[in-house]
Amino acid sequence: MNAEPRRRPRLAVWKFASCDGCQLTLLDCEDELLGLAEQVEIAHFLEASSASEPGPYDLSLVEGSVTTAQDVERIHHIRAVSRRLVTIGACATAGGVQALRNYADVAEFQAAVYARPDYVATLATSTPISAHVPVDFELRGCPIDRRQLLEVITAHLAGRRPAVPAHSVCFECKQRGTVCVTVAHGTPCLGPVTHAGCGAICPAYGRGCYGCFGPGDSTNFPAFVPLLRRDGMDTLDVVRVLRTFNTAAPEFDAASRKELDR
Amino acid sequence: MTTSQHGFLGGLPPAHRDRLTAFAQEVEISAGARIFEEGGAADRFWIIRSGGAALDVHVPGRPPPVVETLGEGDLLGWSWLFEPYRWHLGAQARGRLRADEFDASRVRAACGQDPAFGLAVTGAVAAVIARRLKATRTRLLDLYGPPGGGAGGGDG
Amino acid sequence: MTHRGSRVLHVGSLSRVEGEGSLQLRIRGDEVTEARLAIYEPPRFFEAFLRGRSYTEPPDITSRICGICPVAYQLSACRAIEDACGVTVDGQLAALRRLVYCGEWIESHTLHVHLLHAPDFHGCANVVELARSRRADVERGLRLKQAGNAIIELLGGRAVHPVNVRLGGFHRVPSRSELRPLEEQLRRAREDAALTVRWVAGFDFPEAGCDHDLLALAEPDRYAIESGTPTVMPAPHTAGLPATSRRALPTRTFGVREFGDHVVESQVPHSTALNARLDGRRHLTGPLARYAINGRLLSPIALQAAQDAGLGDPRQGDVCRNPYRSIVVRAVEVLHAVDEALRxxxxxxxxxxxxxxxxxxxxxxxxxxxxxxxxxxxRYTLDAQGTVTDAVLVPPTAQNQDAIEEDLRRTVQEQLRSGDPTDAELTALCERAVRNHDPCISCSTHFLDLTVDRAGGGD
Amino acid sequence: MATDAGGSAVIDKDGLDALVAVLAGRGRTVIGPIVRDGAIVLAELGSGADLPYGWGVELEAGTYRLRAREDGAAFAHSAGPQSWKTFLHPPRVREWSADRSADGDLVVTEETGTPPAYAFLGVRPCDLRAIAIQDRVLTGGRHADQGYRGRRERAFLVAVECTDPGATCFCVSMGTGPAAGPGFDLALTEVLDAGGHRFLVRAGSEEGESVLADLPRSPADPATREAAHERVAGAADRMGRSMPPVDLRTLMRETLTAGRWDDVAARCLTCGNCTMVCPTCFCTSTEDVTDLTGDHAERWRHWESCFDLDFSHLPGGSVRESPRSRYRQWATHKLGTWFDQFGSSGCVGCGRCIVWCPVGIDITEEAHALHQERESRAARPPGPESPA
Amino acid sequence: MTTPHAVAHSAALPVPHRVVTRAAEAPGVATIVLEPVRSALPPFVPGQFAMVYAFGVGDIPLSVSGIDGDRLTHTVRSVGAVSAALQGLEAGATVGVRGPFGTGWGLPAAAGRDLLVVAGGIGLAPLRPLVRAALAAPGEYGRLNVLIGSRTPQDLLYAPETRGWAPRARVLVTVDRPDGRWRGDVGVVTALLDRAAFDPGTAAAFVCGPEPMIRATAAELVHRGADPGRIMVSLERTMHCATGHCGHCQLGPLLLCRDGPVVSWTTAEPLLLVREL
Structure with a gap:
């Protein structure tokens, strides 16, 4: 005997400057996709549906970074029609790889790519969603992890705080039983300063973590950077590895600037 | 009861306590009466024998909010000891108030004449101020507001 | 009521594609004077910020251009840089690269076939709606997609932006026993893929053609995936054939290093994607081109499935130029990729x-x-220390943009000639026409706003 | 009869192979050291041939390197990246699941099923003590961790005494090695000399004796006994590290406000590696998960660490916000308050935390520094206290 | 102190309980009464806590604020996801409960002594069963004082009941922020000590509230000559497993789920003096 049918929560998925990989992660939940569609009303998800329902939405997942003036307007609108707004992926939480423009002259960048840069309207910076509107939860990763995405959604449905720890990748590496690539092989690895969540994939494949989940909640770069140097990285290498997919994350940004100032 | 040891007078050595109480004059203040007002001349002070007093602040347009209440044994008023001898707060009797009232100028004069007595009185008043300052700081923390509070609070 | 007026419309957004763009149609009477696919996905400047990076980085960095086909970016980058450094990866390492690429074909094509394209043929807005009437077909698709992802996850660590591909090969290679569970999953997937070909072959396809040069890599003895020589099959009109012709035409080739001499990008004001043309002409790359150029090299079961699905026999010179049937070609390519992965x-x-x-x-x-x-x-240029000094990336959708616009123009034109379509009908039609090409709009697009600019003709 | 009265014997490499086979034949999953990914890790043994014959390790703070050995020894290596807690107290377990029925009732289902019957081959004396310590923590109090108890009670422990300690070992300081203490079913001592490559075996339990009886063996001869004894005694003299010779529990209690904690905090990455590799660290967190219907919930438990900022989370924030306080919590717990809580030290001197700390923080060095700081403070004439 | 009992089931498993009543207590605070759906938990003593599980959300430690046979009363304030879920439950809902855990107040050890109960905010919840137990045993103890500090008059817990404790107990209430109608005391709870009726040298004190309030109260009592060993305080750290196996609730040498939450001031004082311990 069922209670009267409760209103299904309405889900919306939005895209800003990004590669689509994070929203694709939702479609990569092959085992759960149809079940999810029974529990929530997928009201707006352009990549997956041509039926777009107007707001308000109970949960908005936002992918991508803000890089144009129209983006700024659009994210304010999305915030206004969303009860909870969750940003997904490094672009949305830290500006993404395209935030490398923040260090350069955008006009120069445009000229490098486009013969007629004047055709292209873009902001000088790529910024995370949280730089523009309040965000209820940030899910890290370039790309996000499928299990974590499901956890965020099911936690939202259950009214639970998502179990998405902010500690270092080392936690996951050890739990996975991977031999530490830094200690045992002398491979530079950003694991100790990187936010967990991927499941410590790179060390499991014998390479050092390259920080695609951005900084963890407790980093110590002055102690950490010498370790990268010990294992063979020079200043430029250190700067490059910090300046990739989470380059504009404050901790990575500060550490890379400090390196250049040396 | 703990009053006698721990009230204001409890903070004075017996000899000085007797000397101070010699200045006292017992008074009774009817319930709800205003005892003094913010900014008024602090020419007296009291040690409460029974009943209580509420200290309040004047805020235009609303009833004066009570910031602290005093009860038996408490010192009511310390502004009389420091220039410019003006009340920082207002005070109102809560219920019928019986108290020992002191003439501030006479006590100050006695303190001036006898440094030992003066030091004792000043020290006892300072102890009261220190306690109230500590209490005020504790309240500033708004400890009972969320979050916090006993074993019943932990939450994920 | 007639729709042949002077009007400007903004219609919703093109969905079930990846990327942001808008569509502009200018109609004068019953004549389409202009059809523009305006990609306005904000630029991300990959080519600019690749300059100054280490030569080891492009595989990981360019993977972030596209979450749908990251393996393609990783392996194109690897091949280009290895080419610059004079290294050839072959043998089992090359085989593993082909294997992970098969995973991406299976995953990406199945995503398009089942989740993005099939709903069009059933009048559904999305796969969830489709699942209400075709649950088994959708579940089969999800299973198949999962099998593709399983390959990428095993070899790459994760399905999106895998981490294991590097210059010269992989960070870690699997043991035979690690591949064994994959084998079991792929055997089932092969059955699913065959059923999928049969399923999509039964869809209702409008008669259509395309009159573009077709460009695909080709290899002498196998269906080109992760390597090959650029090969062109000219557009049918060059041989006096109609756009709907199913006949193959003689091909020509050019070296990968000459790619830039033949495929030239230019910029148009309405798009943030660069528009590429082949020897000055519109061209199409993708499944239809591959099938036309390499179809005869499909695995036997894929070949048989293609014939059973009505695509003709590529060994006999049959090609498919109907963009709507690209879904069948994709399904055949999935079957081939599964079979190839097992091999x-x-x-x-x-x-x-x-x-x-x-x-x-x-x-x-x-x-x-x-x-x-x-x-x-x-294409990358490196200095002696391995620092990237120049990078040029030409994604398929940028190459296809002209062809997509031409298909749109043709589709709308035919519609206008045969009736009096409403704007809503035109929008739906245009969306379908665009989806036929599965534009990877992330490499280039997302929202597609349709603007119909109808300038009055007769009235 | 090749087993003497004390339940000891000598086996050779074939005997070791047989040991693996016999244990497997008794339905046990045999876990032991193997070489993988550039380290000697613990994994299921297919046969005795999987053992790391001819491999040793070079250890330093923050560094681990596998080194080939010419002598072909199987156990001439010290603690690797994992400890046995990986199996007895696994990184991630489901504790229970719960279902909510249509009428709102709640049905909780405990995880059941027969726990695996492990045989651990190559348990170092320090690790043997570590297992005893986790036994006390997880099953010795009022509440027992039933899952742990099930796995532990069914586990068969083959200790191997240490003959080749690493540069980061300090079991002598902690009184846990290099000779095996109680708790093993069998204890092996590897002997390599002119007499050949062989192992002195002692049984420590009835099942141990029974397993030993199934092995091809010879009596424990005096020469082998003597050689084994010498090798273990020699190992004790070659410890790479030591703790300061003071009561560590008191030292920890008296140095809670030491300046040294700031010093170590400046180096510490708070990455948690030390706690994960520590064979006694037992901390866990739980996570509650639900499926998409919301009517099925599960409680999972996973390893956690006091280096996690969230570990001491209270509604207002974390109690141990600073890295200083988190390192201090770990070290003082390990060396000091563990006594208060569980009646022993929490440190067994295996040195894993030193090796696997990426920046090479060395708990023995920190303890020495704390000791020195306390000494110099005591030596200083009493001066005015700094303001509270 | 706790009484040992036979553990019939794993203490890690929640036992289903039904919400019998739910009463809004104060803004964001509710009191729920739970009864076992099937089997009951072993008996609780005042000061002990249970882990209460909101389905799919998680569990949190909640002291018992009332004990009535198998029925457990909890007073919960919404400060996070789980407490918000529990606080919002209606009668008829099912929760999971584990327990009893931790030390109790140890009231019986205070026989013959004046009792001083000092509560700050939600800290009154774990003290209520203690007061009830003391009132239920007239003659067993000396004078009973209940000192309550609250943020505002609206936040006062169990208002009708606490009034009913007088005159058997001396009940003194003070608030931090009075409203216009409040005629009672204003100030910190320690200020009420002057008006409590107890012999500081021999009295037994029971204190629960935010840590700074506990420290201030205990310090004041010690200053007045109280024996730190007879000042019992209830401390807060995050309990997760409650069975002493997860390590979260450590405070120096203590595992508070096992050695606490109630400890004597002798034990607590040196620990609370160390920052971030």
């Missing part, structure tokens, strides 16, 4: 080292692979 796993022996050393040297290198949506070309 590769069966023949797998772990290589002695997971990667070859790729020492840096000054020079320019080219690399092209067949992304699910078509030929993806990378």
């Amino acid at each position: 590769l796993i069966d023949a797998y022996e772990p290589p002695p080292s997971p990667y070859l050393d790729v020492p840096p040297r000054a020079g320019t290198g080219h690399g092209a692979t067949e992304a699910p949506r078509g030929l993806l070309h990378h």
Whole structure:
């Protein structure tokens, strides 16, 4: 005997400057996709549906970074029609790889790519969603992890705080039983300063973590950077590895600037 | 009861306590009466024998909010000891108030004449101020507001 | 009521594609004077910020151009840089690359076939709606997609932006026993893929053609995926054939290093994607081109499935130029990729080292692979220390833009001639026409706003 | 009869192979050291041939390197990246699941099923003590961790005494090695000399004796006994590290406000590696998960660490916000308050935390520094206290 | 102190309980009464806590604020996801409960002594069963004082009941922020000590509230000559497993789920003096 049918929560998925990989992660939940569609009303998800329902939405997942003036307007609108707004992926939480423009002259960048840069309207910076509107939860990763995405959604449905720890990748590496690539092989690895969540994939494949989940909640770069140097990285290498997919994350940004100032 | 040891007078050595109480004059203040007002001349002070007093602040347009209440044994008023001898707060009797009232100028004069007595009185008043300052700081923390509070609070 | 007026419309957004763009139609009477696919996905400047990076980084960095086909970017980048450094990856390492690429074809094509394209043929807005009437077909698709992802996850660590691909090979290679569970999953997937070909072959396809040069990589003895030589089959009109012709035409080839001489990008004011043309002409890359150029090299079961699905026999010179039927070609390619993956796993022996050393040297290198949506070309110039000094990436959708616009124009034009379509009908039609090409709009687009600008003709 | 009265014997490599086979034949999953990914890790043994014959390790703070040995020894290595807690107290377990029925009732289902019957081959004396310590923590109090108890009670422990300690070992300081203490079913001592490559075996339990009886063996001869004894005694003299010779519990209690904690905090990455590799660290967190219907919930438990900022989370924030306080919590717990809580030290001197700390923080060095700081403070003439 | 009992089931498993009543207590605070759906938990003593599980959300430690046979009363304030879920439950809902855990107040050890109960905010919840137990045993103890500090008059817990404790107990209430109608005391709870009726040298004190309030109260009592060993305080750290196995609730040498939450001031004082312990 069922209670009267409760209103299904309405889900919306939005895209800003990004590669689509994070929203694709939702479609990569092959085992759960149809079940999810029974529990929530997928009201707006352009990549997956041509039926777009107007707001308000109970949960908005936002992918991508803000890089144009129209983006700024659009994210304010999305915030206004969303009860909870969750940003997904490094672009949305830290500006993404395209935030490398923040260090350069955008006009120069445009000229490098486009013969007629004047055709292209873009902001000088790529910024995370949280730089523009309040965000209820940030899910890290370039790309996000499928299990974590499901956890965020099911936690939202259950009214639970998502179990998405902010500690270092080392936690996951050890739990996975991977031999530490830094200690045992002398491979530079950003694991100790990187936010967990991927499941410590790179060390499991014998390479050092390259920080695609951005900084963890407790980093110590002055102690950490010498370790990268010990294992063979020079200043430029250190700067490059910090300046990739989470380059504009404050901790990575500060550490890379400090390196250049040396 | 703990009053006698721990009230204001409890903070004075017996000899000085007797000397101070010699200045006292017992008074009774009817319930709800205003005892003094913010900014008024602090020419007296009291040690409460029974009943209580509420200290309040004047805020235009609303009833004066009570910031602290005093009860038996408490010192009511310390502004009389420091220039410019003006009340920082207002005070109102809560219920019928019986108290020992002191003439501030006479006590100050006695303190001036006898440094030992003066030091004792000043020290006892300072102890009261220190306690109230500590209490005020504790309240500033708004400890009972969320979050916090006993074993019943932990939450994920 | 007639719709032949002077009107400007903004219609919703094109969905079930990846990327942001808008569509502009200018109609005068019953004549389409202009059809523009305006990609306005904000620029991300990959080519600019690749300059100054280490030569080891482009595989990981360019993977972030596209979450749908990251393996294509990784392997095009690897090939280009290895070319610059004079290293050739072959043997089992090359086989593993082909295997992970098969995973991407299976995953990406199945995503398009089941989740993005099939709903069009059933009048559904999305796969969830489709699942209400075709649950088993949708579940089969999800299973198939999962099998593709399983390959990428095993070899790459994760399905999106895998981490294991590197210059010279892989960070870590699997043991035979690690591949074994994959084999079981793929055997089931092969059945699913065959059923999918049969399923989509039964869809209702409008009669249509395309009159573009077709461009795909080709290899002498196998269906080109992760390597090959650019090969062109000219457009039917050059041989006096109609756009709907199913006849193959003689092909010509050029070297990967000459790619830039033949495929030239230009910029148009309405788009943030660069528009590429082949020897000055519109061209199409992707499944239709691959099938036309390489179809005869499909695995036997894929060939048989293609014939059973009505695509004709590529060994007899049959090609498919109907964009609507691209869904069938994709399904055939999925079957081929599953079959190929099984073949590769069966023949797998772990290589002695997971990667070859790729020492840096000054020079320019080219690399092209067949992304699910078509030929993806990378070119890098390195200095002696291995710092990237120049990078040029030509994604398939940028190449296809002209062809897509032409298909749109043709589709709308035919519609206008045969009736009096409403704007809503036109929008739906245009969306379908665009989806036929599975534009990887992330490499280039997302919202597609349709603007119909109808300038009055007769009235 | 090749087993003497004390339940000891000598086996050779074939005997070791047989040991693996016999244990497997008794339905046990045999876990032991193997070489993988450039380290000697603990994994299921297919046969005795999987053992790391001819491999040793070079250890330093923050560094681990596998080194080939010419002598072909199987156990001439010290603690690797994992400890046995990986199996007895696994990184991630489901504790229970719960279902909510249509009428709102709640049905909780405990995880059941027969726990695996492990045989651990190559348990170092320090690790043997570590297992005893986790036994006390997880099953010795009022509440027992039933899952742990099930796995532990069914586990068969083959200790191997240490003959080749690493540069980061300090079991002598902690009184846990290099000779095996109580708790093993069998204890092996590897002997390599002119007399050949062989192992002195002692049984420590009835099942141990029974397993030993199934092995091809010879009596424990005096020469082998003597050689084994010498090798273990020699190992004790070659410890790479030591703790300061003071009561560590008191030292920890008296140095809670030491300046040294700031010093170590400046180096510490708070990455948690030390706690994960520590064979006694037992901390866990739980996570509650639900499926998409919301009517099925599960409680999972996973390893956690006091280096996690969230570990001491209270509604207002974390209690131990600073890295200083988190390192101090770990070290003082390990060396000091563990006594208060569980009646022993929490440190067994295996040195894993030193090796696997990426920046090479060395708990023995920190303890020495704390000791020195306390000494110099005591030596200083009493001066005015700094303001509270 | 706790009484040992036979553990019939794993203490890690929640036992289903039904919400019998739910009463809004104060803004964001509710009191729920739970009864076992099937089997009951072993008996609780005042000061002990249970882990209460909101389905799919998680569990949190909640002291018992009332004990009535198998029925457990909890007073919960919404400060996070789980407490918000529990606080919002209606009668008829099912929760999971584990327990009893931790030390109790140890009231019986205070026989013959004046009792001083000092509560700050939600800290009154774990003290209520203690007061009830003391009132239920007239003659067993000396004078009973209940000192309550609250943020505002609206936040006062169990208002009708606490009034009913007088005159058997001396009940003194003070608030931090009075409203216009409040005629009672204003100030910190320690200020009420002057008006409590107890012999500081021999009295037994029971204190629960935010840590700074506990420290201030205990210090004041010690200053007045109280024996730190007879000042019992209830401390807060995050309990997760409650069975002493997860390590979260450590405070120096203590595992508070096992050695606490109630400890004597002798034990607590040196620990609370160390920052971030």
